[in-house]
Amino acid sequence: MLLMMQPLTASFFLVYTLCGISDMLDGAIARKTANVSKTGAILDSVADMVFIAVALFVFIPVIPLATPVLYSIIAIALIRLTTLWVGFIKHRAFAGLHTYANKAAGLVLFCFPYLYRISGATGTVYGILAITGLSAFEELAITNISPSLNRDVKSIFTSRL
Numbered sequence: 192m193l194l195m196m197q198p199l200t201a202s203f204f205l206v207y208t209l210c211g212i213s214d215m216l217d218g219a220i221a222r223k224t225a226n227v228s229k230t231g232a233i234l235d236s237v238a239d240m241v242f243i244a245v246a247l248f249v250f251i252p253v254i255p256l257a258t259p260v261l262y263s264i265i266a267i268a269l270i271r272l273t274t275l276w277v278g279f280i281k282h283r284a285f286a287g288l289h290t291y292a293n294k295a296a297g298l299v300l301f302c303f304p305y306l307y308r309i310s311g312a313t314g315t316v317y318g319i320l321a322i323t324g325l326s327a328f329e330e331l332a333i334t335n336i337s338p339s340l341n342r343d344v345k346s347i348f349t350s351r352l
Contacts (some may be wrong), residue, residue, distance in 0.1 A: 193245050198253045199304060210242060211301045232342055236287025240271075243300055250304065254312055263320045270327040274334050282340040288333060289343050292326035299323070 193210070196203045218235060221227045247264070256264075278286025287293075299319045306315040329347050337344070 193249055198249050199308065204304070207304060214238065214242065214301075229342075232289070233285055233287065236285070236289075236342075239287070239297055243297075246300065246303070250307075254307065256312065256316065260316055260320065263324070267320070267324050267327050270324075270331055274327070274331040277331065278334045278340070281334070284340055286334050286340055287342065288330050289345075290326065290329060290333070290347075291345050292322075292329045296323040296326035 192206055193203065196206060214235075217231075218227075221231055251261075251264075275285065275287075278284065299322050303315060303319060333344055333347050
């Protein structure tokens, strides 16, 4: 639905906000009602990736970004794809980890259009790149050095490697 809307309009923000709220609430509701499952965790990670891909597809054409920023976005995407590949080769499974850094990255990515509307692209984009880059590197490191897959690992500092 977001792909068919004019970016950064009131109707876009309404639908975008509802999508974000839905994403944030689904896990909490599953935990509260004791309906947590491995499949649900995987679907949540896939939905997060789709949401981010749609957001990038919508925002990159309408927001002026410097070439180094675009290269950074591509580099982070390649790190994420490498992590998926390493996880699949090593664990024979999709290894979307629910680390604190990934949660922070998801939050700042979700907040991007609101922050952009308030303060513009420059500071917002560089802050988001820093957080998403660190979370991508952490997830790759954890996936690479962990002997077994634990999607609920909180951080490289708290994981038992």
